Amino acid sequence: MADRYANFANSGLGRTVVKRLGLPDPPRLRRHRAGDPLVNGPVLLGAAPGGRLSEPIRKLLGAAGAEVTDQNPDGVRVSALVLDATGITDSTGLRALYDFFHPYARSLEVSGRVLVLGTPPEATATPAEATAQRSLEGLTRSIGKEFGRGVTAQLVYVAPGGEQAVESTLRFLLSGRSAYVSGQVVRIGAGDVPAPADWDRPLDGKLALVTGAARGIGAAIARVLARDGADVIALDVPAAGDALADVANEARGRALQLDLTADDAPERLAGYLAAGPHTGVDIVVHNAGITRDKTIARMSEDRWDSVIGVNLTAPERVDDLLLERGLIGSGGRIVGVASIAGIAGNRGQTNYATSKAGVIGRVQAYAPVLLPRGITINAVAPGFIETAMTAKMPIGLREAGRRLNSMSQGGLPVDVAETIAWLASPGSATITGNVVRVCGQSLLGA
Incomplete structure (x- = not known):
């Protein structure tokens, strides 16, 4: 459904009205298009004294075709402000944040990018260093709310030994691919990660399973994974067969009609994957989900059970069997689709919020278990996404x-x-246990 207010606000008359009345000002976001450069202009790179990431970052950006500069005395518009804050070891060192951002904040272009790079507090040497590194979260989230104009701001904690594993994340967060991701904290673990042969097709040779793929977010996931080189199995319930076939054809993949809540569904899926030419699966995206909204006082047992069954129990059963049979091997990626409802809660959605909080819980519980097997597990938590489902919401709730x-x-x-x-990329091999909100930095939740 078209956002008429945003279209008006970006018109000549609309910009005047919005500015004069102080109304919400939705910018035109920079999203990825084929052939786009990583950034549209220079990247201003700074570092607190003693930082360990600025030189690796400088080399990666240069190899990716970006112009990197250490200063901007003429106030030229820059595409990104990147600060290596790993050298900050106590609260007095936090002055480096002010010294970098204060003079350059106004030089950032529309839909620019801000990245702060730190050390995970749990991996620091002293309580004072842990305190200072944790402070970076407040700065980054605040910048995301201050700068406006489509600017995104992220904090990336890089574990010692993970200096060579940052390229995938750097390419995502600086590019138009992360247009609606802001105010997030990403953790990168230690380890070297070989770069894909082609960063435009990092999933070449990979087989991806996407559940709930017939429409909306699931269909978009299938298309993007196929664009990045993956062979895609698009899965949905038999009732969505026609739409599912269209998505599979568009992605040049295969359609699989299966109700994952059926008792024999995990067994049937495992058999299908074992018999296929690929023998197993590299990427599993648990996108299938339903809502059955009512306040808990008015909710029937069926509404509760069906939402928990589709959104949480079915992915648990599928993963358990695929992992038990070795059908997700080393290098595998599991990605769940949670929701900000699972973080902040939502009136009338106790069942849905419970299931989505459970998706987050699975990520956090399974990450350390799967890491020794070379398998990562992460989740995305969408906020308000323009889909056929949100188009049916009452106008007041939709606008909010x-x-x-x-x-x-x-x-x-x-x-x-x-x-x-x-998250599915081979270049993200040391990223696990993360929950990344895709919500434009929603004012709800943390």
Whole structure:
């Protein structure tokens, strides 16, 4: 459904009215298009004394075709502000944040990018260093709300030994692929990660399973993974067969009609994957989900059970069997689709919020278990995304969902899909246990 207010606000008359009345000002976001450069202009790179990431970052950006500069005395518009804050070891060192951002904040272009790079507090040497590194979260989230104009701000904690594993994340967060991701904290673990042969097709040779793929976010995920080189199995219930076939054809993949809540569904899926030419699966995206909204006092047992069954129990059963039979092997990626409802809660959605909080819980519980097997598990948590489902919401709730974030607009299904493609990349091998919100930095939740 078209966002008429955003279209008006970006018109000549609309910009005048919005500015004069102080109304929400949704910018036109920079989203990825084929052939786009990583950034549109220079990247200003700074570092607190003693930082360990600025030189690796400088080399990676240069190899990716970006112009990197250490200063901008003429106030030229830059595409990104990147600060290596790993050298900050106590609260007095936090002055480096002010010294970098204060003079350069106004030089950032529309839809620019801010990245702060730190050390995970749990991996620091002293309590004072842990305190200082944790402080970076407040700065980054605040910048995401201050800068406006489509600017995104992220904090990336890089574990010692993970200096050579940052390229995939750097390419995602600086590019138009992360247009609706802001105010997030990403953790990169230690380890070297070989770069894909082609960063435009990092999933070449990979087989991806996408559930709930017939429409909306699921269809976008299938398309983006296929664009990035994956062979896609698009799965949905038999009732969605025609739409599912269309998506599979568009992605040049295979359609699989299966109700994952059926008792024999995990067994049938495992048999299908074992018999296929690929023998197993590299990427599993648990996107299938339903809502059955009522306040808990008015909710029937069926509404509760069906939502928990589809959104949480079915992915648990599928993963358990595929992992038991070795059908997700080393290098595998599991990505769940949670929701900001699972973080902040939502009136009338106790069942849905419970299931989506459970998706987050699975990620956090399974990440350390799967890491020794070379398998990562992460989740995305969408906020208000423009889909057929949100188009049916009452206009008041719909407008609130669109405006109550730093971008003053809803996201698109492709924004969720791009985030999943980043987590699915071979270059993201040391990223696990993360929950990344795709919500334009919603004002709800943390």
